[in-house]
Amino acid sequence: MSVAAKVTAVLGAFLPGDVRLTLTEICRRAGLPLTTGHRLVGELTARGFLERLPEGSYRVGRLLWRIGAQAAEPRELRELALPYMAELYAATRENVQLAVLGEDRVLCLERLRGPHSVPVFSRVAGELPLHATGVGKVLLAFAAEETVERVLAAPLAAVTPNTITDPGRLRAELAEVRRSGLAHTQEEMSIGTLSAAAPVRDGDDRVVAALSVVVWRHSADLRRLDPAVLGAARALSRDLAAIS
Known part of the structure; x- marks a missing residue:
């Protein structure tokens, strides 16, 4: 998988409609090893595409929402x-x-x-x-x-x-x-x-x-x-x- 394919797979993990996902759930849905998923999720979170919640799960971040709202x-x-x-x-x-x-x-x-x-x-x-x-x-x-x-x-x-x-x-x-x-x-x-x-x-x-x-x-x-x-x-x- 290319880097772009891995990133879209991580973001696509949220498509079924789940508001919050753990890192393990994201990796399972994206078909990625935990180490790879951990790195990508961390980078996407740092850039505002995902948001890490206090209990450790993740949800779609405001930047991704802003981009999607422009459709x-x-x-x-x-x-x-x-x-x-x-x-x-x-x-x-x-x-x-x-x-x-x-x-x-x-x-x-x-x-x-x-x-x-x-x-x-x-x-x-x-x-x-x-x-x-x-x-x-x-x-x-x-x-x-x-x-x-x-x-x-x-x-x-x-x-x-x-x-x-x-x-x-x-x-x-x-x-x-x-x-x-x-x-x-x-x-x-x-x-x-x-x-x-x-x-x-x-x-x-x-x-x-x-x-x-x-x-x-x-x-x-x-x-x-x-x-x-x-x-x-x-x-x-x-x-x-x-x-x-």
């Missing part, structure tokens, strides 16, 4: 979406999420939640499965055909007992998402929750993101949630079309 497309989409996400949160007081497709996974760009919102697994820059989330079903429904076939051909993990793991059933649900412009999950990512999601389109009518609300299933009112999510997604789409 143009996610930043612009997030900045446009935030006012509509805030309005959606004000109307529902529930979890509001903005996500995009990233290498056959859901990549969360932004999340708003309040003190009484249902706990969710998503976090900014974190990944979730496409088949078990509302935003994921939207993104998969409007993805390229080869992406859909690749995801359906792979094992669909049962995150909960209610997760759809049958490819035929999921294919039918994706067709309904394309027809209605809405996706729902019922306790598929976490027990007790329901989500409603809608597509966000650019000026070429391509689906570039998904917007969702996640609520407690026992208190969910789809007659209220669906129009709110659809309205916010369409308003954001109009803004995206205006700058495309």
